[in-house]
Amino acid sequence: MKEMLTIAMPKGRIFDEAVELLRQAGFNLPPEFEDSRKLIIDVEQEQFRFILAKPMDVPTYVEHGVADLGIAGKDVMLEEERDVYELLDLKISACYLAVAGLPNTKMNDVAPKVASKYPNVAAAYFREQGEQVEIIKLNGSIELAPIIGLSDRIVDIVSTGKTLVENGLVEYERIADITSRLIVNPVSYRTKDERISEIVDKLTDVIHGVRS
Ligand SMILES: Nc1ncnc2c1ncn2[C@@H]1O[C@H](COP(=O)(O)OP(=O)(O)OP(=O)(O)O)[C@@H](O)[C@H]1O
Ligand SMILES: O=P(O)(O)OC[C@H]1O[C@H](OP(=O)(O)OP(=O)(O)O)[C@H](O)[C@@H]1O
Known part of the structure; x- marks a missing residue:
């Protein structure tokens, strides 16, 4: 059984592009995902819990460890200077x-x-x-x-x-x-490294055009 990962997603204009990217990376997100008004969405088959946050707040959730991963614009990272690691340039929302x-x-x-x-x-x-x-x-x-x-x-x-x-x-x-970045909580990065590396690898393949 895979461990549950919590991902903080920015509501607003990055959201659709981020969802599309995750789908291209092979993650099975339900079609109603985009239409929901829920702020917490569990996707059991992937063992993902998504929390939907204001874009500027995503690094805050990740820094405090209530989300393992997050997607945030570089603008937000520069402004907020939170204690998180930037794992990947997702090259979306340029x-x-x-x-x-x-x-x-x-x-x-x-x-x-x-x-x-x-x-x-x-x-x-x-x-x-x-x-x-x-x-x-x-x-x-x-x-x-x-x-x-x-x-x-x-x-x-x-x-x-x-x-x-x-x-x-x-x-x-x-x-x-500015582009959007995949960010991680430093403790999650150590304790859930296998799961996180797998996600990073899949996203990297999409970003570099290996998958489509
Ligand atoms: N005009 C734009 N085109 C492309 N990307 C943008 C644009 N404006 C902002 N972004 C990127 O998208 C992110 C989220 O922008 P969005 O407008 O959805 O949120 P916000 O303005 O912070 O939120 P809110 O309007 O709810 O306060 C920004 O942090 C930035 O990285
Ligand atoms: O160069 P453009 O393509 O015109 O995009 C730039 C505009 O987009 C963003 O505003 P947003 O739409 O988020 O509205 P806001 O003023 O409420 O932040 C940004 O703050 C600019 O105002």
Whole structure:
């Protein structure tokens, strides 16, 4: 009998791609998996327990050991800096973190402001640039901030660039390329290594195009 593994899955846009990847890797997930509103889903035949969490919270569940594995965007990993290991770049949900703002504007000389859902990433970036800025934490619709005069710049995710264009904003600097990662609790990695290695091997084959 295989041991039960708990996997923290991000609700939202990564979820479908992650489920698809697991299926391609040969895991038998029921068709109703995507339509469920349940937050805990047991898949007996695979001995998996999935917990469905807010994307930003996935590393928290894994760090505390209530989930063995998790799937999280690199953006979340950079922001949260949790005590977990990154096992695999799943190469899904690709996007990047960038500094953006209104075109042809310089940052305010006095008390420049940067709005972001990623205050730690934003603070670290501007610190490295030697620029003193005030970080304003927002939870979404970040592009509003420079338009409405809340901030000089934003640090946010860009994927197609459509949101920036439609709101009359431009990209100033690219901070980091982002994809989703498979993460593991350090203790689980030692105690459930065989099971976890098997999952990593199967996912690696899919990512490298060995299976389809
Ligand atoms: N526009 C995008 N295109 C591709 N991937 C993205 C995009 N925006 C975010 N992501 C990636 O998907 C992850 C989850 O994004 P999603 O929008 O589902 O969650 P969220 O915005 O953190 O959640 P919520 O909207 O519930 O607060 C992000 O952490 C990032 O890695
Ligand atoms: O470059 P694009 O393809 O336009 O994608 C980028 C947008 O997607 C994300 O927002 P999301 O849709 O998650 O909404 P949010 O503002 O509520 O975070 C991100 O914060 C950008 O606003």
